[in-house]
Amino acid sequence: MNSVTSFTRLKSVSGPNRHSTGGRGKRKSILVSGGAGFLGSRLCGRYLEYGCRVICLDNLSTGRIGNLSHFMEDPNFSFVLHDVVDPIKIDSQIDYIFNMACPASPPKYQSDPIQTMKTNLYGAFNLLDLAGRAKARILQASTSEVYGDPEVSPQPEGYQGNVNTVGPRSCYDEGKRAAETIFHEHRECLGIDLRIARIFNAYGPGMDPEDGRVVSNFINQALAGKPITIYGDGSQTRSFCYLEDMVDGLIALMHGPATSFEPMNIGNPNEFTVAELAALVLEKIPSGSKIVHVDLPTDDPKQRRPDICRAQKHLGWFPRVNLDQGLDQTIDYFRAEAEGRHQSVPLMVR
Ligand SMILES: NC(=O)c1ccc[n+]([C@@H]2O[C@H](COP(=O)([O-])OP(=O)(O)OC[C@H]3O[C@@H](n4cnc5c(N)ncnc54)[C@H](O)[C@@H]3O)[C@@H](O)[C@H]2O)c1
Numbered sequence: 001m002n003s004v005t006s007f008t009r010l011k012s013v014s015g016p017n018r019h020s021t022g023g024r025g026k027r028k029s030i031l032v033s034g035g036a037g038f039l040g041s042r043l044c045g046r047y048l049e050y051g052c053r054v055i056c057l058d059n060l061s062t063g064r065i066g067n068l069s070h071f072m073e074d075p076n077f078s079f080v081l082h083d084v085v086d087p088i089k090i091d092s093q094i095d096y097i098f099n100m101a102c103p104a105s106p107p108k109y110q111s112d113p114i115q116t117m118k119t120n121l122y123g124a125f126n127l128l129d130l131a132g133r134a135k136a137r138i139l140q141a142s143t144s145e146v147y148g149d150p151e152v153s154p155q156p157e158g159y160q161g162n163v164n165t166v167g168p169r170s171c172y173d174e175g176k177r178a179a180e181t182i183f184h185e186h187r188e189c190l191g192i193d194l195r196i197a198r199i200f201n202a203y204g205p206g207m208d209p210e211d212g213r214v215v216s217n218f219i220n221q222a223l224a225g226k227p228i229t230i231y232g233d234g235s236q237t238r239s240f241c242y243l244e245d246m247v248d249g250l251i252a253l254m255h256g257p258a259t260s261f262e263p264m265n266i267g268n269p270n271e272f273t274v275a276e277l278a279a280l281v282l283e284k285i286p287s288g289s290k291i292v293h294v295d296l297p298t299d300d301p302k303q304r305r306p307d308i309c310r311a312q313k314h315l316g317w318f319p320r321v322n323l324d325q326g327l328d329q330t331i332d333y334f335r336a337e338a339e340g341r342h343q344s345v346p347l348m349v350r
Contacts, residue, residue: 027076029053029093031136033084033127034100036063038206039141039199042247043098048074055090059083061115062103067206084123085115094134096254099127100141102176106169106297107212113171120175124182128192137193139254140183142263144200145173149301153237154271156307157198157263167299180263187261195253200267200306204243204326205333215240218278219327219334222285232296234275237303241268242326245319252315259314267306268319280323284331 030047034040035056040063044054048071056068057080071077082088084101102119103109109116124140131138147155148163163173186192203215210216221228241249249266272280278291311317 026093027051027053028095029055030096030098031055031057031090031094031130032098032100033057033123034063034102034141035098036060036065036067036079037100038067038104038204038208038211039202039243039246039250040098040100041067042206042243043100043250044068044071044077046247046251048076052076053093054078055080055092055094057082057084057088057090058101062105062108062208062211064208083119084126085118086122086126088126088130090130090134094130094136097127097131097134097136097138098141098250098254099123099138101127102141102172104143105208105212106172109172110168113168116171117175120172120179121182124179128183128186128190128194131192131194132186132190137195137254138183139195139197139250140179141250142180142196142198143172143176144198144265144267144304144306145169145301146177146180146198146263147301148173149299150303153303154269154305154307155265157265157310164299168297169299195256195261196263197250197253198263198265198267198306199246199250200241200265200304201238202241202243202246202267204246204330206243207330207333209334209337214238214274214277215327215330216334218281219285219331220338222281222287222289223331223334223338225287225289227290227292228278228282230274230278230291230293231300232274233293234278234291235273235302236296236300237271237273237305238277239268239271239305240277240323240326241266241319242321242329245321249311249315249317249319252317253311256315262310264311264314265306265308266311266317267308268323269306269308270323271303271305272323277323280327281331284327 035044036058147161
């Protein structure tokens with residue numbers, strides 16, 4: 001599926017109501033908090049392609065203004081420099097809100113754990129307040145990290161997780177868990193129209209080369225001919241979802257049927273060990289990099305694989321891009337970044 005077909009589906013599932021983005025009605029307005037980040041900037045781009053108005057709200061803590069440079073001249077795009085920890089006062093029409101604001105990379109969210117907690121908690125309250133005032137539908141970017149170091153695999157949404165409340169990852173994991181509760185209670189008590197996406201490891205063009213996540217680390221280490229650092233013995237697993245598939249899933253969830261308000265896993269169920277990922281990257285970038293093993297970080301999950309039956313059943317969504325194809329696109333992007341040829345528009349593989 002490409003962007004055009006996903007918009008067709010977006011229109012067809014939303015029907016002739018105020019949530020339709022197309023047709024003869026008023027142009028729809030989308031607010032993306034965290035819109036300067038990896039996933040948020042692609043969401044901004046998609047909705048601009050659909051002809052919507054897009055407001056990106058970001059404090060630029062991990063986001064890059066370069067991710068937005070190709071929208072800045074678009075009259076339908078506006079940027080608001082703001083921290084979601086503080087109340088949000090926007091009076092213009094808003095129909096849909098994506099709450100993407102929060103660093104996703106462990107080194108980044110661990111660098112200021114109190115700010116990470118505040119972003120997740122105060123940010124949830126402030127964006128839900130905004131959604132209530134604007135009568136907008138809101139989607140929360142939650143995470144597979146709510147499952148912690150899971151004892152079951154694959155992880156279905158009903159699994160309640162195995163999370164340390166006081167470890168180095170807790171500010172993120174527990175912050176996201178509490179945010180889900182805050183969202184849930186706003187639907188129960190105040191009738192806010194909302195969706196919760198549990199996102200599993202996304203990768204692709206647009207990632208920050210300094211991001212510190214495994215895909216960007218391995219590719220950039222290999223491109224530079226530096227050692228590839230594997231945490232532990234590399235037997236831990238991850239399931240990598242390509243950017244465009246992830247954004248398709250988030251958009252399908254936002255515009256999907258009301259039954260999809262339950263938390264929904266969005267990710268690619270194909271599971272790889274970290275050692276397999278390193279081998280694949282080295283096969284694609286034969287720069288002579290050696291593999292070195294370093295200590296496994298505290299609370300690093302041993303396995304990660306989404307059960308996506310709920311998304312398949314309610315949204316008809318599933319990922320289409322395999323790791324081999326997705327890595328080729330991502331390597332091209334990082335190679336261009338390393339050579340100073342910034343590619344702000346992610347490449348499509350479909
Ligand atoms: N990318 C993934 O694999 C993944 C996995 C699970 C969950 N998620 C969630 O998806 C969302 C986006 O992830 P991403 O990979 O694009 O991360 P990212 O770090 O690239 O983007 C996050 C954006 O939020 C902004 N931000 C952070 N704190 C903020 C604050 N207090 N106020 C305003 N803006 C703030 C940053 O500047 C950045 O632009 C995050 O909420 C993350 O937790 C991502």
